[in-house]
Amino acid sequence: MMQMPLDDTETLGEEALLLLFARGDERAAEVLTLRxxxxxxxxxYRLLGDRAEAEDVAQEAMLKLWRMAASWRQGEAKVTTWLYRVVANACTDRLRKRRTVELEAVAEPEDGAASVEAQLQERARVDALQEALNALPERQRQAVVLRHIEGLANPEIAAIMDVNIEAVESLTARGKRALKAALEGRKDELGYEDD
Known part of the structure; x- marks a missing residue:
């Protein structure tokens, strides 16, 4: 893909870019898509644990964003908050359908210049975390992923999940405890020192 020179569009926030796209600005759409x-x-991916499904969900979410751009109501929600919610809802739907048939997750290989041994160790860690995340109840998994992997603040997570901040704190705390319990006995296997 050809990289266009930096322009003022790249410094705008998501909402401004979405509104420009709604008025036909193709550069705003490109910047917003890349961002x-x-x-x-x-x-x-963090919610589903499956790269192909995650790509489908991401594509669906971005298409929904483009379709509703013209009717975007300024100031009601952040574009990212709205997108996180769309993704979470789509993932929830897919997870519910998945429950009818038990599937074994297939991990994607990691890219990187690390040694094969280091790559295998990292893959085992990622898989162990994803396996532990998959074992959490859906709402706990969503709260933990949003807080500790996506790095969002509790008020934004509350808006995405449509719960109060106390519920976010409770879901996150219970999820972290469950993850710790699930991974505690695997320290040696995953190559972690006693910490």
């Missing part, structure tokens, strides 16, 4: 798609894809 938000990786975030949406990563979030979907």
């Amino acid at each position: 938000l798609t990786p975030v949406v894809l990563a979030h979907a």
Whole structure:
């Protein structure tokens, strides 16, 4: 993909870019796509644990964003908050359908210049975390991913999940305890020192 020179569009916030896109500004659409798609894809992957499904969800979420751009109501929600919620809802739907048939997760290989041994160790850690995340109840998993992997603040998580801040704190705390319990006995296997 050809990289266009930096312009004023790249310094605008998501809401301003969305409104420009609604008025036909193709550059605003390009900047917004490049900025938000990786975030949406990563979030979907963390919730689903399946790269192909995450890509489908990310594509669906971005299409929904483009379709509703003309009717965007300024100031009601952040574009990213709205997108996180769309992704979470799509992932929830897919997880519910998945429950009818038990599937074994297939991990994607990691990129990087690390040694094969280091890559295998990192893959085992990622898989162990994803396995532990998958074992959490849906709402706990969503809260933990949004807080500790996506790095969002509790008020934003509350808006995405449509709960109060206390519920976010409770879900996150219970999820962290469950993750710790699930991974505690695997320190040696995953190559972690006693910490």
